[in-house]
Amino acid sequence: MIVLGFESSCDETGVALVDASGTAIPRLLAHALHSQIDMHQAYGGVVPELASRDHIQRVLPLTREVMRTAGLTLAEVDVVAYTRGPGLAGALLVGAGVACAMAAALGKPVLGVHHLEGHLLSPFLSADPPEFPFVALLVSGGHTQLMQVDRVGSYTLLGESIDDAAGEAFDKSAKLMGLPYPGGPHLSKLAQQGDAAAFKLPRPLLHSGNLDFSFAGLKTAVLTQAKKLGDTLQARKADLAASTQAAIVEVLVKKSMAAMQQTGLKRLVVAGGVGANALLRSQLNATCLQRGIRVHYPELELCTDNGAMIALAAGMRLQAGLGNLQPSYTFDVKPRWPLGELQESLAHA
Ligand code: KG4
Numbered sequence: 069m070i071v072l073g074f075e076s077s078c079d080e081t082g083v084a085l086v087d088a089s090g091t092a093i094p095r096l097l098a099h100a101l102h103s104q105i106d107m108h109q110a111y112g113g114v115v116p117e118l119a120s121r122d123h124i125q126r127v128l129p130l131t132r133e134v135m136r137t138a139g140l141t142l143a144e145v146d147v148v149a150y151t152r153g154p155g156l157a158g159a160l161l162v163g164a165g166v167a168c169a170m171a172a173a174l175g176k177p178v179l180g181v182h183h184l185e186g187h188l189l190s191p192f193l194s195a196d197p198p199e200f201p202f203v204a205l206l207v208s209g210g211h212t213q214l215m216q217v218d219r220v221g222s223y224t225l226l227g228e229s230i231d232d233a234a235g236e237a238f239d240k241s242a243k244l245m246g247l248p249y250p251g252g253p254h255l256s257k258l259a260q261q262g263d264a265a266a267f268k269l270p271r272p273l274l275h276s277g278n279l280d281f282s283f284a285g286l287k288t289a290v291l292t293q294a295k296k297l298g299d300t301l302q303a304r305k306a307d308l309a310a311s312t313q314a315a316i317v318e319v320l321v322k323k324s325m326a327a328m329q330q331t332g333l334k335r336l337v338v339a340g341g342v343g344a345n346a347l348l349r350s351q352l353n354a355t356c357l358q359r360g361i362r363v364h365y366p367e368l369e370l371c372t373d374n375g376a377m378i379a380l381a382a383g384m385r386l387q388a389g390l391g392n393l394q395p396s397y398t399f400d401v402k403p404r405w406p407l408g409e410l411q412e413s414l415a416h417a
């Protein structure tokens with residue numbers, strides 16, 4: 069079963085082909101990606117209308133590239149999948165529209181996929197895929213969640229951010245330091261030259277007794293510190309970046325370990341853009357090793373948004389008998405779509 073997947077929920081256009089034949093973990097045949105980061109950088113963040121227009125221009129050339137790389141023709145595609153939400157409405161509509169039009173033209177079924185399900189299943193495409201059940205730490209630009217994943221389609225929310233996401237904390241702190249968008253990778257690069265103990269920053273909700281996160285206070289503390297530094301900010305920027313990163317990473321690691329303890333599970337999966345962070349990976353690796361926990365990550369290039377995770381999630385859903393293929397080619401998108409609603413809303417699709 070060949071699945072063609074489209075991702076267009078934010079500022080990356082992703083197209084991919086996976087082979088989800090039989091019951092084996094789907095195999096990535098080809099994927100292509102265009103990041104709009106350079107275009108949005110001038111505005112310090114994603115401009116939704118520009119994002120939609122760019123997706124329109126990129127999606128077909130990327131599709132041709134993927135078909136060529138895989139050596140397949142569109143007639144050989146069995147199912148077309150697209151990100152149905154959450155994300156930017158206009159951006160989502162591009163992927164949904166193209167996927168449904170293509171499926172209609174090919175006479176093949178189409179399946180709308182939850183973006184976060186794509187992220188949390190993405191480590192299945194890595195060289196070291198996980199096994200169910202596991203705890204998932206989902207850390208993207210818009211979401212920070214801990215989930216218990218028992219099987220495909222069974223996601224129990226253990227805790228989540230009550231305000232900013234971890235990626236947002238990286239991005240907003242980076243902006244305060246004058247770093248380009250998206251701040252996460254820039255802040256983490258700068259942090260390599262800094263002293264993480266230089267500034268005492270808060271670790272919000274670290275001892276809250278539950279698995280929720282809060283990062284809005286950290287951003288305010290970074291702002292206060294930056295103001296205090298005034299003219300000396302430039303000279304101390306690396307120290308402030310390192311201290312900020314250490315605060316975010318410490319909270320993510322400790323809450324993840326609390327989730328492992330609470331569930332009694334011995335497998336952790338990390339997914340989403342912040343999962344690319346080197347300090348987070350090294351601290352999780354060290355802590356998990358000590359505790360006999362296996363930790364899995366997506367391949368670095370599949371941490372941030374991509375089409376491969378969407379084609380993969382569609383393939384795994386279909387293999388599990390959960391993929392309610394849309395009976396017609398009419399479609400809607402779901403800019404807000406809590407993962408918990410997934411089963412219910414797909415059943416009604
Ligand atoms: O998963 P993703 O591509 O998009 C969403 O679905 O939101 O995540 C993007 C987020 C951004 O906030 C970005 O700054 C962050 O992931 N990010 C990082 C790193 N690479 C990407 N944050 C910290 N360190 C990184 N190396």
Ligand code: ZN
Nearest residue numbers: 187208372373
């Ligand atoms: Zn994402």
